Amino acid sequence: MPTELVAETLLTLSIQERKVLILNHALLIDVTHIADEDLHTAYKYGKIISSIAPAYFQYQIAQDNQNLSIIELDIQSELISSKTDKFADNFIEWLKADFQKKSAILEHHPNPRNLFELCGAKLLVTSNSVTRSLSTKMGVLWEEIANISPYVIIPEFEFGIKITGIDIILFSEEQVKFAQLKTLKGTLTGSQVPRAKHELSIHQNPLFIAAFNLGDWTFNDSKIPRIAGKVFWEKIHMDYNLIENHVRNMLQKIDKAFTELAAK
DNA sequence: TTTAAGTGCTGCGACACAAG
DNA sequence: CTTGTGTCGCAGCACTTAAA
Secondary structure, three states, rough: OOOOHHHHHHHHOOOHHHHHHHHHHHOOOOOOOOOHHHHHHHHHHHHHHHHHHHHHHHHHHHHHHHHHOOOOOHHHHHHHHHHHHHHHHHHHHHHHHHHHHHHHHHHHOOOOOHHHHHHHHHHHHHHHHHHHHHHHHHHHHHEEEEEEEEEOHHHHHHHHOEOEEEEEEEEOOOOEEEEEEEEOOOOHHHHHHHHHHHHHHHHOEEEEEEEOOOOOOOOOOOOOOEEEEEHHHHHHOOHHHHHHHHHHHHHHHHHHHHHHHOOO
């Protein structure tokens, strides 16, 4: 068992090795003051990661400066579009498969799972699964795009570790912040809000983020700040208009593919 | 009266795990 | 090794109540 954990050693390892190392160190963290047992591991991971995060961010930022910096808008644009293009391609493939799957279900209709299947409404049943699936998958896309920034750490991508209630860790105003990243301001449904507050409140500098400044807030807490859209992306030195444009192209491409499949 | 906030309900996909 | 099942996190919508 190593005695201390520093960013420099972590950076030389594979994701899997990082995970093991962090797991081992997490065992030593005291959690007796955390009431909710379900959040014990989340608290441990938070502690470990916040201890190495400052150096980790410094490294990422230095590395970014050395290479082709994302501060260059054309480079940033290139990085974003590679994500959105890939997303569109993958999703359209999924769309085709989903249409076929739904056709098969409607032909045999063994056990209808919802009203649309029961009634053989092919386009409606597909629309239902398409919008839901699209929303969910895009949630991950925002994380991937944000991860382009050296001011961001996604624990899952970087360490292979999921922290309950934490999607993203970011460095801004000289602080390491633990946050949830959602699509819209109103993404969280009523019953999910108290849980989100609870999960965030055990970490230092919690933050609630909506990737887009759309809808109305459903998250409201006196101690946990919230930010949306451009304000967020600027904090991690990314250009909001660039992102919006690439996402617009992506969704229009997907929309077109959906229309064509529906017309068949 | 209109607007905002709070709550409960729904379905889909990813994942873990057990049963076959 | 495959298949079924349960849990969790993702999303949107309807409704009620309180505030402006």
